[in-house]
Amino acid sequence: MHTHGEDEGRKKFELPGSKPHYPPSLPFAITHMRLAIEPDLQERSITCEQKLSITILQDTDVIQLDAAELQIKSISAGSKLEFRSLDDKLIVKLGRRMKEGSRIELAIAYTAKPRQGFYFVTPDKHYPDKHLEAWTQGEATQAKYWFPCIDHPQVKFTSEISVTVQSGFTAISNGRLHKVEQRGKKQVYHWSESNPHPAYLASVVVGKYAEIKEGSLQYYVPPERKQDAPRSFDQTPKMVKFFEEYLGVKYPYEKYAQVVVQDFLYGGMENSSCTTLTLDTLHDKRAHLDFTSDYLISHELAHQWFGDLVTCRDWQHIWLNEGFATYCEALYWGASRGNDEFQYHMMQMADDYFEEAGTRYTRPVVTKVYKHPDDLFDRHTYDKGGCVLHMLHHHVGDIYFRRSLKTYLQRFANGTAETDDLRKVFELETGKSLQQFFDQWVFREGHPELKVDFLHDSDSVKIKVEQAQFADPFEFALDVKLAFARSKKTHTFKISEKESAFQIPVDSELEWFSIDPQFKILKTISIKAPNEMLVRQLNDGDTVTERVEAARALKDKSSDTVIDALKEAILHDKFWGVAAEAAKTLGAIRTDYAYEALKKCLAVKHPKARRAVVKAIGEFRKEETLELLRPVLQKDESYFVESEAATAMGKTKSRQAITILKKATETDTFQNIVAQGAIAGLKEFAGDKEIAEFLVEKSRYGNHHRTREAATFALGKFVDSHAVFDHLKSLLTDRWFRVRINACRALADAELTKAIPDLGWVAEHDLDQRVKRVAEECINIIKDATKKPKEVAQMREELDRVKSKNLELLQKVDRLERELR
Incomplete structure (x- = not known):
């Protein structure tokens, strides 16, 4: 994890023209x-x-x-x-x-x-x-x-x-x-x-529309998609019941309609009593193997309480709408799928925030300094906001958390609230002073970046915790679990300094240990521990958090024993998320033995785990991967696994892959996901004139919008052609805003300084504020690239990595907007 300092490379959230915004006087x-x-x-x-x-x-x-x-x-x-x-x-x-x-x-x-x-x-x-x-x-x-x-x-x-x-x-x-x-x-x-x-x-x-009614619940879908509606909407009654019971407040409106529309700008919008949803959430039986609308449906439904019944008084407090909806989405996911799914969902939320914080910018969750309110709809508002509520939940306990939410919703019903209103309600209901909690997690930017060193001798365990972030230390309680052959014990330590050290007496051999096993604290963590302890934690960890953290900590280890343990986790761990993380780690190790281990995991049952295995195999860029994955592309039961196989085949850079991938772009699947994967594979053949022409055609108006978006971004690898550059410039004014966004990203990927005036025009004139911001950020990416000494290969490689992360982040923000609002 990148440590933020006062260096020039640290990017600011505030773009030129940002200023303080306040609620209007009326x-x-x-x-x-x-x-x-x-x-x-x-x-x-x-x-x-x-x-x-x-x-x-x-x-x-x-x-x-x-x-x-x-x-x-x-x-x-x-x-x-x-x-x-x-x-x-x-x-x-x-x-x-x-x-x-x-x-x-x-x-x-x-x-x-x-x-x-x-x-x-x-x-x-x-x-x-x-x-x-x-x-x-x-x-x-x-x-x-x-x-x-x-x-x-x-x-x-x-x-x-x-x-x-x-x-x-x-x-x-x-x-x-x-x-x-x-x-x-x-x-x-x-x-x-x-x-x-x-x-x-x-x-x-x-x-x-075809209208489907269940009492006060109404669903409107295109008539030809009526048969797909139950897969997206059939959990709505259970969601309403869950939120009513959890929050202690009845659904506040006379009806709840969900309307699916074409060309919607987001995943969903929580209009009072009538949510609008993207057509892309409707899916067929095959997509349902590893896709669900439940995240989107529960998120927008939760907004009927948080955002609609009680509305943030000003945009600077938008996390009161979006952070709550994001956390409620996680709560329902856990209630309906179990604690393993809940914990991993929270970890993924944190990861998305960390990626934005590490490669895009950091900011306080609540800030009044911005250029346009749309700037605030980011991973800090949604994911960090949700994680802050998760920490608050643990900090005050479940009974007081739910009691406080009920009081908050009742007190501010049909009105507006600010962050301090939420704090005061929680203080009233719990008796706790929470100003420090809100100051450090909501009104301050960043998060703890922990480095943990572990030493063990016959009668004690010594743990050193360093907060490596540039800024001042955070204060929080950190759980440390020690696992022995016949028992486990959790110790809780107060962390408040840049460096903290703890010594714990032990009277038996320590098998393994874990830090924050229940994922109570939003933090990045780097652990130095013996390989065998990490392997035992991977095998025997009680929580998903423990096993995932072990899999991640092993990414710098390449012994056969470690690789075997990761392979076993893929094949036999009871939770798919641990299998996926183990596959990702094998992809990072990249030894021949790791590749052979991944090949043996291709038959793993869960499609999400199988997708991770296929993606990890692609990271090796071996030519033999082409024939290995050809049958996966042709007949896997999951659209998403096929898509990942197509991308991985492109990474082989084998000319034999081109015909296969071009054919795959013609497939008609849910969200054209296989075509998107094939286009990502073709992107690997940078500079190929024939592929450039093919992608230009795929990006043209008239193709499926997902195909157009993927092809537009891929063209960034082919801008040596004047025709491609001119085409990307034309796409900056395309009718579909996501194509305009990806045209900006493609030009940034190409590091074309000559594109800066065109991107500047977009930043100034585009109607969509999101496109404007992406254009500005892409200008900054290009300018940053030109500052680096290109003759230094190592620095160039690092620059490419950072640039790639920035562009990935812009894509993930785009994904966030597709899923939620």
Whole structure:
């Protein structure tokens, strides 16, 4: 793990232009919205009449609303009012000074052809099978593109939304459906939400769907995908029951709808009582072997409590929405799958955060300094936030944790909260002082980076713990388990200094030991211990955490005994995650004996473990891998294993692989995952003109979006061709934002300084804030690359590793957004 210091290489979260953001001061409150909206799906436009109920909080003669690119026709409050639009603000002159406590209803008529916020999907000659559809996406600040509002989470209001559509179409919105009114060839759906919600959680979806109802639960999917719906949604009733019992608070809305839409920008969006989900979550029986929608479904459902019922008061506290939803997702996963799955899920969450912290940036979980609120939707908010809650859970105990959550949800129901509000509730319920806990884990950046040395003699065990991070030491309780032939004992030590040393008397031979066996602390760890102890820990560890940490600690060991132990773990450990970690370690050892061991593990039963074995075999880049994995690509039961096999075959760089991989790109599988793996394999043939042309074609509009994204990124290895460079430049303005992101990443991968002006244009002009940020980070990657002395091979290799990690991180952030919001 990289140790952060005050060196030039440490990357900052804050991009140029970042500044402190604070909640707005408001002289009025919006208490209710009535919105009548008629979308024209063909013209990609909306016609609207809105009525806003407003209570004056301070004497004023002006109402200022957020409204972007709306063509305002008229505004009245009994009589017509003067107004003007300035940038993204709508300024309404009331014509008189209104007193504190008075009320006014503004009637606003407007039209729009939204470029954000309200999205249209239409078929064209390239995608003739797409359905006519429209959906909204408000978070973080896109609601203002389809209705005037205060586009900030602290302002919550009740709503009535009526949607006029052509007969045969369905309109879904927040709350309860009062009636469907027939008006000639059109229908009007009248929805009402009695719970107040912020503007970003208002939702409208229009399309033709198969509707599945289970009481107050509703699922809307494309008619041709109805048979796949149960695989994604059938656990929803159990999830609702689990969260109600765990949190002690009933599901807060009158219904819960989940609507699957085309071309959605995220994995899901937790609009109050009606979550919108990506079509990519629907999957067939074969994909269900090692893919589940449960993470996504439980995450968005948990938001109905954390984010919707109780909303963060300002974006700087967004972890109160996303950190809680991420941890609740883990809690349900553990309740439904068992503690092994829960522990490994938490470790993977931590790993994703560590990777962002190590190669992208570190920041406090709560920070008010940023460029745009979208910048905050990262691994720090989601994964570190979830891990902080896991630590808090252990710190106060399960009974007090759940009691505190119940009080928090009840106290701030239908309102907003800040991080200090959460702390105070926990202090009230537990009697513990928690300011230090929140200061070091939430308001401070970084985490402990532990180096553990172990010494053992006949009558004592000596353990030295160093906090190797550049910053000041953290303070926490660290569990150390000692395992003897007939007993085990856990000791807990307070860690508060840069270096701590402990001596534990023992009266029998120590078999093995583990640090933090229950994964209570968010930390990286490097352990120096005898090989035989690590092997025993791998074999005999009681928890998944212990066995995984042992497998990871063995990556620098290459003895036959270690390799045999790792092979046995792959074949016989009861949990697939340990097998996968053991395979990864063998892939890192890279001796011939390790390769032979992995070959013997290809038949491991669990598809996720088998996928890890195939990936590890690919790391050796041996030509014989081509024939070894050819049958895996052709007939494995798992799409994901086949995909990994395709990538591994490409790493052999055997010309024989090219035809096989090109053929694999034509396969039609869940999320085109096999085609993606094949394209990653073709990427290994950097500079090959024929493959470059092939990938250019695969990246063109009209191919499956996942194929296009993979091909676009792969083209970064082929930019020696002027045609490829020009094509990547054209993709920077592609219709699909993920293609634009991957075009940026490809240019960064190629380290093309001549691409900086084009990336700069994207950073300045792209509509999507995520694309803008990626463009800026890619410019920095290119600039960093040019600073290094290329003639020094070792430094060059290190630079490539760091660059690769940065680009991987951008891809993983993209994966996060695919899965969650």
